Amino acid sequence: MEMQYLIQSNLSAACPALPALRTKSPWTAEEDEILMASITKHGANKWDEVARKSGLRRGGKSCRLRWKNQLHPRLKKDPLTVEEKDYIVQLHKQYGSKWSLIASHFPGRTDNAIKNIRNSLTKRKQRAAGKIVHSAAPPSPPLHLPPPPPPETCGAMAWRELPSIQHMSPKRTTNNDKFISPSSPLEDEDVEFWINSLMQDDPVPSMEDLLSEAIRQPVDSTTSAAGGAQLYDVDYWNSLIRELMDEGPEPLSQFADSDIVAAGAHEMISGEVVASPFMAVLSDQSFPYDDMDYEVMQQNSITNWPADYDFDDGELQQNFFPFSPSSTVDLDHRVEMPCDSLWGGLDF
């Protein structure tokens, strides 16, 4: 088999005009670049056209899969937690091989990725069963996880339907530069492309999509009212939202005296931001979440934990940040919020 692969690879390399004979060939960085350029030009839904006009020797389906499974900017690539793997097993028992449905519980994960993980777990289990006569391990206790989203929101790219946000304190740094890349800021046309592609995928882009794109724009440290990066400038966020939506309320105005670290709006209804359930601020004001927000967070086992929380009187004062109870916090480097079923993490 390996010999066959080598021979066919050499044939393809020597005779570019010949159709690819290899059964599989990994995508190269160059191909990815070409594909992205073609998607920029032709959109992320006319895959046959994307493939044909790119000059790539790949089919439309292959291009689509590459984009969907590897290149989409919102993919989460970090390893799943043990809890998440357990949840996959649980969902598989419930739904069977409905991978896209199962994947809809894991924002940023694709059906293919979930399927691979499940297959790996199964193989591992089978191998273990072959070595061990029987396991005395008790069945896992049921996980108290949020219910699946309604069927109409289920899909392989479910994050589009789900609100999520993750915040990083401006005084701290993240080791994840996936979404903020000062060394290679997005050009306007990139931003336009990104938003266009999102809108092609989803006729009503979520605020999260727009914000997550916008946050990738170059940071301007000279224009921040807070004296820090533009990223943390509430005026910047307000103007950004107004600009993006070209209308609507001022969803962040209530935090005018705060430094917005990151914000994610829940959803858009008729072009208006109707909820902003997950907002991280540096503030000396009182607790900024409204009842609905707090309820949503409670339902999703997300706990607010202020850095200087006063356990005696329960007052939330300042410098707080959200994370789930099971997350780990390294104050010197990062705040981690593991992917929750309905609250995937955006790694700003």
Add this chain to the structure above:
DNA sequence: AATAACGACAACCGCCATCAC
């Protein structure tokens, strides 16, 4: 150091549903 085995996951295939014509 060389090789085999393993594990993860990327890539592809075939089938099917949907849509436009």
Add this chain to the structure above:
DNA sequence: AGTGATGGCGGTTGTCGTTAT
């Protein structure tokens, strides 16, 4: 109604890095 194009989905296999021998 028939047909072809397109894309979604689940199953399968190839590739490659890691670990064990």
